[in-house]
Amino acid sequence: MVRWLYLDLNSFFASCEQQESPELRGKPVAVVPMMANTTAVLAASYEAKALGIKTGTLVGDAKRMCPGLQLVKSRHKTYIQYHQKIKEVLESCIPIHSVCSVDEFACELTGSQQNLEVATALAMKIKNEVRERVGECMTSSIGLAPNMLLAKMATDMQKPNGFITIEPEELPKRLFPLKLRDIPGIGPKMEQRLNQKGVTTMEQLLGMNEKQMYGLWGSLVGSRYYYLLKGENLLVPRQKSQSISHQHVLPPDQRSWEGALGVAQKLLSKTAIRMRKENFLTRRLSLSVKFMNHYEKFEKSLKVQETQDTALLLSHLNRFFTEMPRKYKPLMVSVVLSDFQKSENHQFSFFENTKKEQLFGVVDKLNEKFGKDTVYLACFQDKKDVAPTAIAFSRIPELEE
DSSP states (O other), rough: OOEEEEEEEEEEEHHHHHOOOOGTTTTEHHHHHHOOTTTTTTOOOHHTTTTTTTTTHHHHHHHHTTTEEEEEEOHHHHHHHHHHHHHHHHHHSSOOOOEEEEEEEEEEOEEEEEEEEHHHHHHHEEEEEEHHTTTTTOEEEEEEESSHHHHHHHTTTSSTTOOOEGGGGTTTTTTTSSOOGGGGGOOHHHHHHHHHOOOOHHHHHSSSSHHHHHHHHHHHOOOHHHHHHHTTOOOOOOOOEEEEEEEOOOOOOGGGGHHHHHHHHHHHHHHHHHHHHEEEEEEEEEEEEEEEEEEOOEEEHHHHHHHHOOHHHHHHHHHHHSSSSSSSSEEEEEEESSSOOOGGGGGOTSSOHHHHHHHHHHHHHHHHHTTTSOOOOGGGGTTTSSSSSOOOOSSOOOTTO
């Protein structure tokens, strides 16, 4: 019996480009944030992956690895449109439980759908519907398993265009050939931590009891992994947002103090809009600037009185930049708002300008109704086109962003 179906679109961003442009089909394609050798590949087609090109590969290196590589500048709006089309197709076949990322969906199977033959037929129907209604380049890997975690792991076991089932009676041996990093949530640091504690293989990890797993993580996370990897159908509650951030690699013509400031201001504005949409006020503003030498970094953080006021936050950001050294050219800018308070729990202060706070909420609604940048601060007059919305990974941006 299987309880979850997980859909993972293969090389989604590159596949969207190949679907849009038939001349790219069958060729190595790399989606990039800008046409510069110093930037990194955001996504690669399977033809490019076969040559060793992957997310994070420097464009200059990727060109040397594949002289015929087709570079395509990322198009946020196009990928979100394909996301919406696939979502509509999937919903016509089965209710979606979770939109896990721009190219991943989880569906809970109920009733007769939990029968393996019925679930298999459903998976094949979804694959065919996506191909026929969205495009022939939009292949996917589907995993069927007792819980969402295992279903997601199954999608990574066969790519591209894969279909893998994991049944309860196959556990834990079915997972033995996998690597620790194949478990969602285990990254380089956690893998190193497990290795330091003597756990280097999946078989060693799965041979532990719950108490030992708890000790490895030092929290209930270890206990949850213990039960999930054994096939228990646990639903782990999602954590509330603890921070909202935006980052941007500067194009060559903006790698200056003034260029970095303009990009940071735009990123802060976008971050503040998202914060207001989630009904938060922030109590901390942070800035990070990485420099071209890849070693130096400028970081600044400030605790502020809880606010939604973009203008006030911009004044703090501008002061940050007066302290930033100008010895090296900036390469990447990151802005983070954190330490949130829900608007309904906001404590009124006699020192705050409530009308000004409300003004930015009104501006957000006007832009939402009449279009992006219908109303904006005067300081953004020459910066409306800087830091365009980047390719979407875990968060699904609105088309208007």
